[in-house]
Amino acid sequence: MTKAEQTRQFIIEQSATVFNVKGYENTSLSDVQKATKLTKGAIYGNFADKNELAIAAYEYNSSVIINALKDWIGKATSAKEALLAYPDFYVRNGQIVFGKGGCPLMNAAVEADDHLHFMRDIVRKSMKQFLRLIREVIEQGQAKKEFKSKADATTYAATIFSIMEGNMLLAKIMNDTKYFQLAADRIKLIVVQELLK
Amino acid sequence: MTKAEQTRQFIIEQSATVFNVKGYENTSLSDVQKATKLTKGAIYGNFADKNELAIAAYEYNSSVIINALKDWIGKATSAKEALLAYPDFYVRNGQIVFGKGGCPLMNAAVEADDHLHFMRDIVRKSMKQFLRLIREVIEQGQAKKEFKSKADATTYAATIFSIMEGNMLLAKIMNDTKYFQLAADRIKLIVVQELLK
Amino acid sequence: MTKAEQTRQFIIEQSATVFNVKGYENTSLSDVQKATKLTKGAIYGNFADKNELAIAAYEYNSSVIINALKDWIGKATSAKEALLAYPDFYVRNGQIVFGKGGCPLMNAAVEADDHLHFMRDIVRKSMKQFLRLIREVIEQGQAKKEFKSKADATTYAATIFSIMEGNMLLAKIMNDTKYFQLAADRIKLIVVQELLK
Amino acid sequence: MTKAEQTRQFIIEQSATVFNVKGYENTSLSDVQKATKLTKGAIYGNFADKNELAIAAYEYNSSVIINALKDWIGKATSAKEALLAYPDFYVRNGQIVFGKGGCPLMNAAVEADDHLHFMRDIVRKSMKQFLRLIREVIEQGQAKKEFKSKADATTYAATIFSIMEGNMLLAKIMNDTKYFQLAADRIKLIVVQELLK
DNA sequence: CATGAATGAGTTTTCATTCAT
DNA sequence: TATGAATGAAAACTCATTCAT
Numbered sequence: 001m002t003k004a005e006q007t008r009q010f011i012i013e014q015s016a017t018v019f020n021v022k023g024y025e026n027t028s029l030s031d032v033q034k035a036t037k038l039t040k041g042a043i044y045g046n047f048a049d050k051n052e053l054a055i056a057a058y059e060y061n062s063s064v065i066i067n068a069l070k071d072w073i074g075k076a077t078s079a080k081e082a083l084l085a086y087p088d089f090y091v092r093n094g095q096i097v098f099g100k101g102g103c104p105l106m107n108a109a110v111e112a113d114d115h116l117h118f119m120r121d122i123v124r125k126s127m128k129q130f131l132r133l134i135r136e137v138i139e140q141g142q143a144k145k146e147f148k149s150k151a152d153a154t155t156y157a158a159t160i161f162s163i164m165e166g167n168m169l170l171a172k173i174m175n176d177t178k179y180f181q182l183a184a185d186r187i188k189l190i191v192v193q194e195l196l197k
Numbered sequence: 198m199t200k201a202e203q204t205r206q207f208i209i210e211q212s213a214t215v216f217n218v219k220g221y222e223n224t225s226l227s228d229v230q231k232a233t234k235l236t237k238g239a240i241y242g243n244f245a246d247k248n249e250l251a252i253a254a255y256e257y258n259s260s261v262i263i264n265a266l267k268d269w270i271g272k273a274t275s276a277k278e279a280l281l282a283y284p285d286f287y288v289r290n291g292q293i294v295f296g297k298g299g300c301p302l303m304n305a306a307v308e309a310d311d312h313l314h315f316m317r318d319i320v321r322k323s324m325k326q327f328l329r330l331i332r333e334v335i336e337q338g339q340a341k342k343e344f345k346s347k348a349d350a351t352t353y354a355a356t357i358f359s360i361m362e363g364n365m366l367l368a369k370i371m372n373d374t375k376y377f378q379l380a381a382d383r384i385k386l387i388v389v390q391e392l393l394k
Numbered sequence: 395m396t397k398a399e400q401t402r403q404f405i406i407e408q409s410a411t412v413f414n415v416k417g418y419e420n421t422s423l424s425d426v427q428k429a430t431k432l433t434k435g436a437i438y439g440n441f442a443d444k445n446e447l448a449i450a451a452y453e454y455n456s457s458v459i460i461n462a463l464k465d466w467i468g469k470a471t472s473a474k475e476a477l478l479a480y481p482d483f484y485v486r487n488g489q490i491v492f493g494k495g496g497c498p499l500m501n502a503a504v505e506a507d508d509h510l511h512f513m514r515d516i517v518r519k520s521m522k523q524f525l526r527l528i529r530e531v532i533e534q535g536q537a538k539k540e541f542k543s544k545a546d547a548t549t550y551a552a553t554i555f556s557i558m559e560g561n562m563l564l565a566k567i568m569n570d571t572k573y574f575q576l577a578a579d580r581i582k583l584i585v586v587q588e589l590l591k
Numbered sequence: 592m593t594k595a596e597q598t599r600q601f602i603i604e605q606s607a608t609v610f611n612v613k614g615y616e617n618t619s620l621s622d623v624q625k626a627t628k629l630t631k632g633a634i635y636g637n638f639a640d641k642n643e644l645a646i647a648a649y650e651y652n653s654s655v656i657i658n659a660l661k662d663w664i665g666k667a668t669s670a671k672e673a674l675l676a677y678p679d680f681y682v683r684n685g686q687i688v689f690g691k692g693g694c695p696l697m698n699a700a701v702e703a704d705d706h707l708h709f710m711r712d713i714v715r716k717s718m719k720q721f722l723r724l725i726r727e728v729i730e731q732g733q734a735k736k737e738f739k740s741k742a743d744a745t746t747y748a749a750t751i752f753s754i755m756e757g758n759m760l761l762a763k764i765m766n767d768t769k770y771f772q773l774a775a776d777r778i779k780l781i782v783v784q785e786l787l788k
Numbered sequence: 789c790a791t792g793a794a795t796g797a798g799t800t801t802t803c804a805t806t807c808a809t
Numbered sequence: 810t811a812t813g814a815a816t817g818a819a820a821a822c823t824c825a826t827t828c829a830t
Contacts, residue, residue, distance in 0.1 A: 003793065003830095021311050026222050028820065042794050044822065101311055109370040110307040114218050114298055124370055158367060158376065159383055165366050166359025173306040173317070173324055179355065186356055201810075226804060237805080238812050247804065397809095397814065415705050420616045423800065434801080436815050444800065495705055503764040504701040508612055508692055518764055552770065553777055556757025563756050564749060567700040567715055573749065580750055595789075620825060631826080632791045641825065791830080799823065806816075 008046040011036050011053065012060045019057040020101035024111055024119060027054070051118050058119060061104035062126040069133055079141025083134070083191050087164055087184035094177030102172045105130060106165050131157045138195065147195045156195065160187050205243040208233050208250065209257045216254040217298035221308055221316060224251070248315050255316060258301035259323040266330050276338025280331070280388050284361055284381035291374035299369045302327060303362050328354045335392065344392045353392065357384050402440040405430050405447065406454045413451040414495035418505055418513060421448070445512050452513060455498035456520040463527055473535025477528070477585050481558055481578035488571030496566045499524060500559050525551045532589065541589040550589065554581050599637040602627050602644065603651045610648040611692035615702055615710060618645070642709050649710060652695035653717040660724050670732025674725070674782050678755055678775035685768030693763045696721065697756050722748045729786065738786045747786065751778050 001009075014036040019027045029050060032043055047053040072085035090097060101107060105127055112119040135157035141147035167183035170176075198206070211233040216224045226247060229240060244250040269282035287294060298304060302324055309316040331354035338344035364380035367373075395403075408430040413421045423444060426437055441447040466479035484491060495501060499521055506513040528551035535541035561577035564570075592600070605627040610618045620641060623634060638644040663676035681688060692698060696718055703710040725748035732738035758774035761767075 007793075023220065023222070023308065023312065025220070026312075029822085030819080039795055040822075041796070041824090045793060050821065098311070102307075106366055107307055109366055110299075110304055111220065113369040113372075114295070115220065115223075120370070127367070127370055155379065158364070158379055159360075162363025162367055162376070162380065163356075163360055164363065166361065166363030167355070169303055169306055169362050169366075170324070170355060170359055172310040173321055175310075179359070182352065182355055183359070204810090225802080227802080236812055238807095238810080241805070242810055242812095401814075417614065417616070417702065417706065419614070420706075422798080424798085433816055435803090435817070438801065439814060492705070496701075500760055501701055503760055504693075504698055505614065507763040507766075508689070509614065509617075514764070521761070521764055549773065552758070552761060552773055553754075556761055556770070556774065557750075557754055558757070559760050560753025560755065560757030561749070563697055563700055563760075564718070564753055566704040567711070567718055569704075573753070576746065576749055577753065598789090619823080621823085630791055632789080632828095635826075636789060636791095791828105793828095793830105795825105795827075797824085800821090802820065803818085804816105807812105807814095809812080809814105 004046060007038075007042065008056075011038065011043060011046060012056045015053065016057045016060045017100050019054060020061050020104050020107055024054040024058065024108065025116055055119060055122055058104065058108050058122060059126070062108070062123075062130075065104065066126065066130055066133070069130065073133065073137055079137050079144065079146045080191055080196060082137045083141075083160065083195075084184070084188055086134070086160070087180065087187050090164070090168070090171075090180040091177070091184050094171065094180050097168075098172065098175070098177075103165060103168050106168060131161055134160055141195065145197065148197055151195055156190070159190065163187055163190075201243060204235075204239065205253075208235065208240060208243060209253045212250065213254045213257045213261075214297050216251060217258050217301050217304055221251040221255065221305065222313055252316060252319055255301065255305050255319060256323070259305070259320075259327075262301065263323065263327055263330065266327065270330065270334055276334050276341065276343045277388055277393060279334045280338075280357065280392075281381070281385055283331070283357070284377065284384050287361070287365070287368075287377040288374070288381050291368065291377050294365075295369065295372070295374075300362060300365050303365060328358055331357055338392065342394065345394055348392055353387070356387065360384055360387075398440060401432075401436065402450075405432065405437060405440060406450045409447065410451045410454045410458075411494050413448060414455050414498050414501055418448040418452065418502065419510055449513060449516055452498065452502050452516060453520070456502070456517075456524075459498065460520065460524055460527070463524065467527065467531055473531050473538065473540050474585055474590060476531045477535075477554065477589075478578070478582055480528070480554070481574065481581050484558070484562070484565075484574040485571070485578050488565065488574050491562075492566065492569070492571075497559060497562050500562060525555055528554055535589065539591065542591055545589055550584070553584065557581055557584075595637060598629075598633065599647075602629065602634060602637060603647045606644065607648045607651045607655075608691050610645060611652050611695050611698055615645040615649065615699065616707055646710060646713055649695065649699050649713060650717070653699070653714075653721075656695065657717065657721055657724065660721065664724065664728055670728050670735065670737045671782055671787060673728045674732075674751065674786075675775070675779055677725070677751070678771065678778050681755070681759070681762075681771040682768070682775050685762065685771050688759075689763065689766070689768075694756060694759050697759060722752055725751055732786065737788065739788055742786055747781070750781065754778055754781075 011032070015032045018031050018035045022031060029040055029043065032053065033040060036043070043053065047056065068089065069086060072089065073082045076082035076085055105123065108119060108123045109127065112123045135153045138147060138151070138153040138156055142149045142151070142153065163186050164183050167179040171179035208229070212229045215228050215232045219228065226237060226240065229250065230237065233240070240250065244253065265286065266283060269286065270279045273279035273282055294300070302320065305316060305320045306324065309320045332350045335344060335348070335350040335353055339346045339348070339350065360383050361380050364376040368376035405426070409426045412425050412429045416425060423434060423437065426447065427434060430437070437447065441450065462483065463480060466483065467476045470476035470479055499517065502513060502517045503521065506517045529547045532541060532545070532547040532550050536543045536545070536547065557580050558577050561573040565573035602623070606623045609622050609626045613622065620631060620634065623644065624631065627634070634644065638647065659680065660677060663680065664673045667673035667676055688694070696714065699710060699714045700718065703714045726744045729738060729742070729744040729747055733740045733742070733744065754777050755774050758770040762770035
């Protein structure tokens, strides 16, 4: 890893939370300077413009949770366990998630959907990736005869994800982690009643 | 309504969608000028600062959907019908909702939760109001013996709302109204299986 | 004239010489601020961007000498007198012209020809206008039988202009007004030997 | 020629046209990097600062046409032929000259006269050198009895040069090589009518 | 000698806000 | 009240230059 690559990575990691908290458009280069303690020149030496940094920060932010999800799936000994690990993470780490600005996919999607067009495709891509991971867990559960085969995996992936995100929204604005538990309960109910054989 | 009050209302209504689409921080007074075709003086004559206008615009935006919800409830002849009118609205008006920037509660919550502090309380308040309306429908359904009495109305209100919002998030970023149908289906399932006697 | 129009004109007049001396690209908004003692906002309130101001300043600069030429022509009692008034002006006002940065047409043309494309057409236009004025004096001299009718007015206009500009170039870089006299002598020779009947 | 001298020369030659086209102040080190495909260190290792490079690039640019003039003079079999070779070059190579940004003496003089002071003396020197070359051709023509001895060589040199430059200015901004022919015609007229015995 | 990452003052431009009219 | 010209701080970005490696 060259010096430049190290600095680039450093800038991304140091500024990622600021972008998630303040929003990608409302985070200024001064904010990034404060977060990295680097000069503007150093930042512009590593990124063509603020948009490039915003995208890199978003990719970092989304990769953190996507990789976490992959981890849980990898460690789980059953599809059920894998699916429930996802809401359980928020139940157990609610305050940490709050401190980092909440779900980066939701935050970026709200900015990117009808306004920050340069980010839309990248957000859409990560959203699809997240949904695919959940879908694959369900499909593997079906392949292993753990889950009912007639359940539409794509639909269930979207349903589980939307329950998690909808409750995240409530949790954040109400500053109340109980909504994470609510999501976990509902997802568990769906897994037990509708997916498990 | 005095002239001043009329102008104030005019500014709010003309700028409300811009705020919802661009975000409350990112919408500039130039944007408001363009939307209202008024001068800065006219705007500052009616609002102390941009924050006051942002709050008023948010209150307008959220009141539109809260009033719509009240309307559906008022017109419904049963609790079930009232509850299902909510997701059905999005199923039928998905593109219109997209054009106005999506759900104002979600948009504002994402900005306000850990960043735009002057808006947080007002967003929280409207969120509670929305949840309370749903809860009251459920409670009335229980009072009228339409719904099972042991179901926790508060929990079900949050669950229904979060399913709607989570799918709204997917719908917006994927630019696909099918997620509104997904939310409607899931909410109907819950109403039929868990609430209805 | 509205306040805005007054300020706009004030900015143009105060900054025109700076643009001519430093060049249109190398003149910064700080330079304009210093020249006008106005704030950036005041300047941007009256011009969309620096290019618009640069063009306005150039138009002012070129109009000053084009109007001067028109004046001499208007006051002259013969075509010969009108033509010679042009180089004579530089002979008599060399130091003043130096102090204002020299001929704006030449300065802007050198910048605009292959580089400052947004100014090229406007410079070309003023150049044509200047040449046309000289040509018309010659044509009127021909109409009044003062000048030989077979002389090609367009060619003579370009020749006279290029002699003046070529010597201006020498005068400026050598900081020596004798080249203005050289131009005046050569132009007089041409008028007497080739144009006058 | 040492390695360092080679690199220095390489940088000068690669960047010379950029300086002539964009102007000496307006050409940035990034432009020089792009033109040379070298690093900043390599450039600063060979030049103390941008001004030193600008001067070297100007000296190169002016030397190219001064050497060309010397060449034509050397090859000419008469003073008349030598003098006319100068405008003829532009008549024949107008588009090439345009492509390289036009006459470097004029371009640099316009920047240096009252603004880029560090270049003024060097531009003045090359201008004098160019004028001296023309003057010497005339003087040699007089010594060989080809030209009239009473003609003031210095004056004629300046006149010929200014006609060429004045028309160059028109040619560039009008993007029309006909002005080169106009200059050539006028210079030929002067040589034939006023210098030749 | 050359590299290229870093500096910090400079650039153009936008913004929320004020205030004389 | 409404106007719109003006303010000045802050935005994104570029530049000539330095210096550890």
